[in-house]
Amino acid sequence: MRAVFTAVVLASSAIATPALAQKEIPKAPGHDQCPMGYVNTLGTTCVSPIFYEVAPTDGEACKEGWMNIGAGYCKKKKGPLGIL
Numbered sequence: 001m002r003a004v005f006t007a008v009v010l011a012s013s014a015i016a017t018p019a020l021a022q023k024e025i026p027k028a029p030g031h032d033q034c035p036m037g038y039v040n041t042l043g044t045t046c047v048s049p050i051f052y053e054v055a056p057t058d059g060e061a062c063k064e065g066w067m068n069i070g071a072g073y074c075k076k077k078k079g080p081l082g083i084l
Contacts, residue, residue: 023048028056028072035069046071 024047025038034046035054041047053076055066062074069075 022054023051025054025073031071033071035071035073035075037069037075038071052076 024045025035026045027034034040037050037052038046038048052069054069054073055076057068057072057074062068066074066076
């Protein structure tokens with residue numbers, strides 16, 4: 001079951017569309033670190049205790065309404081200050 005979940009996550013990240021809030025994400029290609037708010041599992045994934053809506057950057061700038069959280073990912077801004 002875990003292998004199926006991992007395959008689905010990896011396939012969805014390759015499409016570069018924002019996914020719904022994720023607690024576990026794959027490390028972006030070419031990155032060994034995790035984005036802000038995520039903890040390195042010391043494998044190929046990063047986990048977070050908080051649900052964030054994230055999307056891979058694919059080397060491009062983040063879209064309007066999104067902020068760069070590093071390690072190849074953007075996070076959707078939520079509040080009026082764009083922090084949460």
